[in-house]
Amino acid sequence: MSHPYLIGVDLGGTNTVFGIVDNEGNIVCENSIKTQAYPDIHDFVEACVQCVNPLIDQIGGKQLVGGMGIGAPNANFYTGTIEEAPNLPWKGKVPLAQMLSERLGLNVVMTNDANAAAMGEMAYGAARGMRHVVVITLGTGVGSGIVIDGKLVYGSDGFAGELGHMIIDPSPTARQCGCGRRGCLETYCSARGIVRTAEELIASGRPTLLRNVSDLSALEIFKAAKQDDAMAIETFRRTGETLGAACANITTFCSPEAYIFFGGPMHSHEFIFPALIETYNRQVLPIYRNRCKFLLSELMDRNAAVLGAAALCHE
Amino acid sequence: MSHPYLIGVDLGGTNTVFGIVDNEGNIVCENSIKTQAYPDIHDFVEACVQCVNPLIDQIGGKQLVGGMGIGAPNANFYTGTIEEAPNLPWKGKVPLAQMLSERLGLNVVMTNDANAAAMGEMAYGAARGMRHVVVITLGTGVGSGIVIDGKLVYGSDGFAGELGHMIIDPSPTARQCGCGRRGCLETYCSARGIVRTAEELIASGRPTLLRNVSDLSALEIFKAAKQDDAMAIETFRRTGETLGAACANITTFCSPEAYIFFGGPMHSHEFIFPALIETYNRQVLPIYRNRCKFLLSELMDRNAAVLGAAALCHE
Numbered sequence: 310m311s312h313p314y315l316i317g318v319d320l321g322g323t324n325t326v327f328g329i330v331d332n333e334g335n336i337v338c339e340n341s342i343k344t345q346a347y348p349d350i351h352d353f354v355e356a357c358v359q360c361v362n363p364l365i366d367q368i369g370g371k372q373l374v375g376g377m378g379i380g381a382p383n384a385n386f387y388t389g390t391i392e393e394a395p396n397l398p399w400k401g402k403v404p405l406a407q408m409l410s411e412r413l414g415l416n417v418v419m420t421n422d423a424n425a426a427a428m429g430e431m432a433y434g435a436a437r438g439m440r441h442v443v444v445i446t447l448g449t450g451v452g453s454g455i456v457i458d459g460k461l462v463y464g465s466d467g468f469a470g471e472l473g474h475m476i477i478d479p480s481p482t483a484r485q486c487g488c489g490r491r492g493c494l495e496t497y498c499s500a501r502g503i504v505r506t507a508e509e510l511i512a513s514g515r516p517t518l519l520r521n522v523s524d525l526s527a528l529e530i531f532k533a534a535k536q537d538d539a540m541a542i543e544t545f546r547r548t549g550e551t552l553g554a555a556c557a558n559i560t561t562f563c564s565p566e567a568y569i570f571f572g573g574p575m576h577s578h579e580f581i582f583p584a585l586i587e588t589y590n591r592q593v594l595p596i597y598r599n600r601c602k603f604l605l606s607e608l609m610d611r612n613a614a615v616l617g618a619a620a621l622c623h624e
Numbered sequence: 625m626s627h628p629y630l631i632g633v634d635l636g637g638t639n640t641v642f643g644i645v646d647n648e649g650n651i652v653c654e655n656s657i658k659t660q661a662y663p664d665i666h667d668f669v670e671a672c673v674q675c676v677n678p679l680i681d682q683i684g685g686k687q688l689v690g691g692m693g694i695g696a697p698n699a700n701f702y703t704g705t706i707e708e709a710p711n712l713p714w715k716g717k718v719p720l721a722q723m724l725s726e727r728l729g730l731n732v733v734m735t736n737d738a739n740a741a742a743m744g745e746m747a748y749g750a751a752r753g754m755r756h757v758v759v760i761t762l763g764t765g766v767g768s769g770i771v772i773d774g775k776l777v778y779g780s781d782g783f784a785g786e787l788g789h790m791i792i793d794p795s796p797t798a799r800q801c802g803c804g805r806r807g808c809l810e811t812y813c814s815a816r817g818i819v820r821t822a823e824e825l826i827a828s829g830r831p832t833l834l835r836n837v838s839d840l841s842a843l844e845i846f847k848a849a850k851q852d853d854a855m856a857i858e859t860f861r862r863t864g865e866t867l868g869a870a871c872a873n874i875t876t877f878c879s880p881e882a883y884i885f886f887g888g889p890m891h892s893h894e895f896i897f898p899a900l901i902e903t904y905n906r907q908v909l910p911i912y913r914n915r916c917k918f919l920l921s922e923l924m925d926r927n928a929a930v931l932g933a934a935a936l937c938h939e
Contacts, residue, residue: 441780455877457779462772464879465756466915471876474909478794479869488909554794561786562770562877564779594789594803600781 312375314368316361316415317619319422319612320344320381320405322396325353327361328615329368334433336612338364348398354408361413376416377409378621380425380614385467389419418621422446422614424461424470426606427454428624429617430569434607441565444606445472445552447572450487451495451502457563460624473499477555497551500527500574507544515540531577545580552581553588560589560597571606571613578605627690629683631676631730632934634737634927635659635696635720637711640668642676643930644683649748651927653679663713669723676728691731692724693936695740695929700782704734733936737761737929739776739785741921742769743939744932745884749922756880759921760787760867762887765802766810766817772878775939788814792870812866815842815889822859830855846892860895867896868903875904875912886921886928893920 314337319326321344328339342360347353365371383394389406391397410417427444430436436444440459446452451473455462462469473495474488483492484505496502504525511519517540518533519525533541556568570578582603590598608616629652634641636659643654657675662668680686698709704721706712725732742759745751751759755774761767766788770777777784788810789803798807799820811817819840826834832855833848834840848856871883885893897918905913923931 457772457777458775460773462878464772465881466879466912468911469877469879471909471911474876475873476869476907479792490907490909554791558790558873559877561788561790562784562874563777564781564784566780592791592805594786594805596783596786597781 312373314374315619315622316364316374316377317615317617318357318377318379318381319614319618320379320384320397321614322382325357325360326612326615327357327364328612328619329364329374330616330619334611334616336615338367339612339615340364345398350399350403350405350408353399354405354412357409358412371414374415376418376622377413378425378428378618379406379409379417379419380422380618380621381405381419382421384419384421386418386420386424386461386463387467389417391419416622418624420461420463420467420621421452422617423452424454424463425617425621426452426571426608426613427456427461427569427617428620429608429613430571430606431456431459432620432623433611433616434613435569435604436567439566441563442567442569443472443556443559443563443565444569444571447498447570447574448500451499455563456565472555472559475555475558477551477558494551494555498548498555498574500572503527503530503544503548503574506547507540510540510543517541527574527577531580534577534580542580545577546584548574549581549584549586550588553585554592556585556589556601556603557593557597560593560601564597565601567602567604569604569606571609575605575609627688629689630934630937631679631689631692632930632932633672633692633694633696634929634933635694635699635712636929637697640672640675641927641930642672642679643927643934644679644689645931645934649926649931651930653682654927654930655679660713665714665718665720665723668714669720669727672724673727686729689730691733691937692728693740693743693933694721694724694732694734695737695933695936696720696734697736699734699736701733701735701739701776701778702782704732706734731937733939735776735778735782735936736767737932738767739769739778740932740936741767741886741923741928742771742776742884742932743935744923744928745886745921746771746774747935747938748926748931749928750884750919751882754881756878757882757884758787758871758874758878758880759884759886762813762885762889763815766814770878771880787870787874790870790873792866792873809866809870813863813870813889815887818842818845818859818863818889821862822855825855825858832856842889842892846895849892849895857895860892861899863889864896864899864901865903868900869907871900871904871916871918872908872912875908875916879912880916882917882919884919884921886924890920890924
């Protein structure tokens with residue numbers, strides 16, 4: 310790497326955060342703008358330039374920057390466009406990478422946030438030194454970034470790596486997913502999916518601390534599990550079982566060295582991982598048994614989205 | 625390609641076939657030995673050399689040969705070893721690639737037969753010009769070769785691409801698989817899996833030509849389907865549905881440009897493909913809908929195993 314800095318951009322529905330990242334994965338300076346304040350994409354690009362240029366000056370000028378990476382919802386790596394993102398203000402296909410590249414005079418690459426997270430783990434986190442990794446992000450949805458032989462898998466159209474929408478329960482009464490289908494991994498293992506599991510258990514009528522929680526969340530279930538609440542613990546055990554079975558299937562595809570888990574619900578990893586690993590090794594094809602690592606993200610306490618976006622420039 | 629010829633080797637439980645392949649995918653000469661006649665691997669290697677050297681002389685000498693590729697059961701690309709293959713005479717890990725390379729003075733690469741089939745389609749068959757392809761082979765089992773960005777996916781250990789052992793039915797009463805688990809794709813879509821589907825339908829008691837077939841096979845079911853037998857047609861329709869649902873999940877992984885199907889049961893493609901494509905497009909995540917091609921192998925009437933093995937040298 311000849312340049313000492315990269316720019317990582319976390320483009321979200323609320324804020325767009327710019328960070329300048331050094332080669333050790335430190336964010337040396339950052340700034341942000343409000344995404345929704347710019348309904349016209351040209352105004353947004355102008356605001357990005359006004360926001361990031363002072364940061365570039367601060368570290369000594371553009372000649373020290375190796376490129377800009379952007380993690381954004383519905384971003385297509387191949388075309389550099391954001392396509393029909395429901396939570397962003399711009400409709401249709403927006404060629405953001407090209408627009409920013411022209412205004413800044415930098416190489417700009419873009420992909421979705423889960424792919425960026427995977428590259429962040431490869432560059433600065435739990436996957437350093439690995440070549441075959443699957444990163445699974447648990448949040449509002451379940452995202453994934455798949456790394457094979459050191460490279461992100463983008464597929465024929467730039468949209469590969471949507472493992473949250475693997476159908477893991479093919480029965481017609483499986484849980485309804487936001488994508489319009491039923492039985493997707495996401496409906497069981499997203500933050501909301503975990504709450505649904507708890508709600509189903511609560512409906513059984515057994516005693517639990519969870520019954521009195523007014524606004525049930527993965528965090529509230531975690532708190533109850535820490536107080537030895539059996540139903541909260543069972544909720545995470547089932548989450549782990551489901552993840553373990555899904556990983557057993559994913560392994561038939563790419564046989565990774567490790568799975569790395571990221572996101573809020575993974576603060577409960579102590580309750581999720583034992584069932585996940587036990588289920589995986591029981592359900593996986595025997596040739597793969599006890600070979601794979603299951604790791605927690607090393608970026609959960611850092612700005613993973615900015616670091617991951619910057620790491621996209623490493624490819 | 626600077627050399628005009630490659631050597632493809634189809635190492636099977638009965639015969640080991642050597643073919644010399646030109647750049648257009650023609651097998652210009654071939655010969656074979658009986659695999660089981662050599663219980664000592666050193667004798668086998670010697671027999672290989674005696675078998676292949678006259679072929680090499682025939683095309684003008686070793687300097688015209690770019691390398692040797694071997695498709696073999698339980699072969700590991702990374703190590704060049706065959707590991708614990710149940711249908712081959714040698715036990716433990718056999719470093720066959722290295723042994724042959726030393727004796728022949730040629731580069732030798734080795735992988736399993738489904739991966740070789742995928743490379744054969746890329747080099748000489750239905751996947752020419754494509755970069756993202758999944759090849760699914762239906763036979764005694766269900767094998768797969770996954771190509772991402774023009775390269776075979778081997779995974780961290782050389783054993784990636786075992787999609788026949790994706791668990792597609794997680795219920796505890798799902799069909800028993802030879803691997804020791806239940807509900808694998810193979811139990812539904814291998815030649816034997818298709819026969820099991822027919823047997824289940826026959827047990828319903830409805831009239832069918834299949835009831836009087838003494839030794840039910842995918843070919844016999846095909847013959848009945850050609851005579852408009854409703855139960856035979858239903859058997860292949862279910863096979864197509866199952867394959868379509870499996871492909872919908874595989875697409876969330878690597879979003880290929882095409883799926884290519886190979887093997888005996890695919891002679892019934894006219895009865896399998898309509899249900900396969902309809903189910904795929906109904907079940908796949910909407911962003912992928914109607915984007916993917918479903919193709920028949922173009923190597924089914926040629927020596928696909930030898931061509932695929934030779935094509936391994938293209939990587």
